[in-house]
Amino acid sequence: MIDADGQPAPPRPEPAPVVQELGPRRLPLVLASVAAALVLAAALVAPLVDRLVRGDELEQRALDLSLVETWEITDRAHTTGDVTYPQDPPAGGAHAPIWLACGVYDEPVREENAVHDLEHGTVWITHDPGLSAADVEALADRLPDNGIMSPREGLPSPVVVTVWGAQLRLDGADDERLGLFLEEYGDGHTAPELGVSCQGGTPDPQGATPDEGTNT
Known part of the structure; x- marks a missing residue:
């Protein structure tokens, strides 16, 4: 531009930018918007985190039960004689006609009778006789109602947990895999006579009954 004297006029200063301050009415709206965005983000992320955690748990569970041995056992004949089993302890097969009563035994039980329990869906926990009293008590506390322990x-291994057709060797009474095994197999679904249980069996660890005296 040219001024009145014909000289170039100095440039006009540009106006300073106007900074709008958040008024007291707008601040709560902004905070509410931020909070809503955080809630939405959490809602979107939470299922993903949950799936990742569940995936890790399932993977760990599969790993922990990867050493479970399983067999297809079809022989369920009753016999009063001794049986040579391929597993130790046995996980099924021919067995005594009398089963053992549920509970904890402080001496070895006759395996032919214990196998009859397995046929009924019973869990059989066996442990080394040298296991400490505290460890034996800890195992007994975890024994299912439909279970025998001896x-x-x-x-x-120090502890072995067995159901019909499946078995897991454990490192001790505190082995966390016991809980996983009981969760997976403790319902007795692998047993031929699921749901019969160990109730009504003989309390004699060698299979004796009051009326017969013995079943061998």
Whole structure:
């Protein structure tokens, strides 16, 4: 531009930018919008985190039960004689006609009778006789109602948990895999006579009954 004297006029200063301050009415709206965005983000992320956690749990569970041994056992014949089983402890097969009563035994039980319990869907926990009293008590506390527990010489591990057709060797009474095994197999679904249970069996660890005296 040219001024009155014909000289170029100095440039006009540009106006300073106007900074709008958040008034007291707008601030709550902004905070509410931020809070809503955070809630929405949490809602979107939570299911993803849950799936990841569940996936890790399932993977760990599969890993922990990967050492479970299983067999297809079809022989369910009754016999009063001794049976040579391929597993130690046995996980099924021919067995005595009398089963053992549910509970904890402080001496070894006759395996032919225990196998009859397995046929009924019973859980059989065996442990090394040298296991401490505290460890034995800890195992007994975890024994299902439909379960028997007994010491056994020559076990391949300190503790072995068995159902019909499935077995897991444990490192001790505090082995966390016991809980996983009971969760997976404790309902007796692998047993031929699911739901019969160990109720009504003989309390004699060697299979004796009051009327017969013995079943061998």
